[in-house]
Amino acid sequence: MIILIDSNYVAYFHSFRQPLFHEGRSVGIVFGFLKTLLFLAKTFETNRFVFAWDSRRSIRQAWLPTYKESRRAEKDRAKAVEDFRQFDLLRRFVLPQFGFRNIFLKSGFEGDDIIATLCKGNPDEEIVIVSSDNDLYQLLSPLHFMYNLKTKKRYTDHDFGKEWGIEPALWADVKSIAGCNGDNVPGVDGVGNKTAIKYLKGEMSEKSKVFERIEQAYANGDVGRTRNLVELPFPGLGTIGLCDDERFSVKDFLDICDKYGFKSFIAQLPIWQDYFGMKGRR
Numbered sequence: 001m002i003i004l005i006d007s008n009y010v011a012y013f014h015s016f017r018q019p020l021f022h023e024g025r026s027v028g029i030v031f032g033f034l035k036t037l038l039f040l041a042k043t044f045e046t047n048r049f050v051f052a053w054d055s056r057r058s059i060r061q062a063w064l065p066t067y068k069e070s071r072r073a074e075k076d077r078a079k080a081v082e083d084f085r086q087f088d089l090l091r092r093f094v095l096p097q098f099g100f101r102n103i104f105l106k107s108g109f110e111g112d113d114i115i116a117t118l119c120k121g122n123p124d125e126e127i128v129i130v131s132s133d134n135d136l137y138q139l140l141s142p143l144h145f146m147y148n149l150k151t152k153k154r155y156t157d158h159d160f161g162k163e164w165g166i167e168p169a170l171w172a173d174v175k176s177i178a179g180c181n182g183d184n185v186p187g188v189d190g191v192g193n194k195t196a197i198k199y200l201k202g203e204m205s206e207k208s209k210v211f212e213r214i215e216q217a218y219a220n221g222d223v224g225r226t227r228n229l230v231e232l233p234f235p236g237l238g239t240i241g242l243c244d245d246e247r248f249s250v251k252d253f254l255d256i257c258d259k260y261g262f263k264s265f266i267a268q269l270p271i272w273q274d275y276f277g278m279k280g281r282r
Helices: 007-015 028-044 069-074 077-098 111-121 134-139 157-164 168-178 193-200 209-219 222-230 250-260 263-267 269-276
Strands: 002-006 049-053 103-105 127-130 144-148 153-155
Touching (some): 002 111, 028 077, 028 127, 028 250, 049 077, 049 111, 077 103, 111 127, 153 157, 168 193, 209 222, 250 263, 263 269
Parallel strands (some): 002 049
């Protein structure tokens, strides 16, 4: 089993928790992120982690300049700078020192693109996608499911079918018609996910105005342009190979704990050793 981490999601999840400081600098996101890894290792009984990070540059904005514009406008600038400092700290230093090797950021692409590439490249591998992003529903399969940190629940292809009445592979078609408010991707006017599904299932009257608007959107290329933004992965990422040469050591773990003041982790050292197979002694 592989645990595929939507790393920005997990980091943001902890950015709104109780602040934690060590020697005058904020380390709460780093602490929460590592704590989540131990929780996931216990829950799924594996230490095979892959980390997918968003690039700060977006190829999609070249296609749609307003892509995620609302998110950018809503951000507190000072908080965003501090959050990204800890994101970079995790990606560039903490996770590699811990011993993880499968840490990916591709310039211009999102973590979703990396996750999609790995899911499609490993169709026979059981994969847990740690995220709450419904854009990733299109990746669900009998072996690939999502896990939400807030609800502590799995979301499978079976759950998706019960909720939406279609196969996960059709989700990109749904979003192509309905758009995505969260990413500021426009859809057909007045059409949400459920209405788009009715159209795709042939349950909509061909005489209705909504049907006509959807047909027109197909005819003038609007649906096709939106699909380029919502279908995963975005073209051009290429293949991604996974590294199996990971080494977890007590020394590296304790160095991290000392550097960032994570005394509670040190007290739990035997648990970390057990789940990550750390070599060496204290």
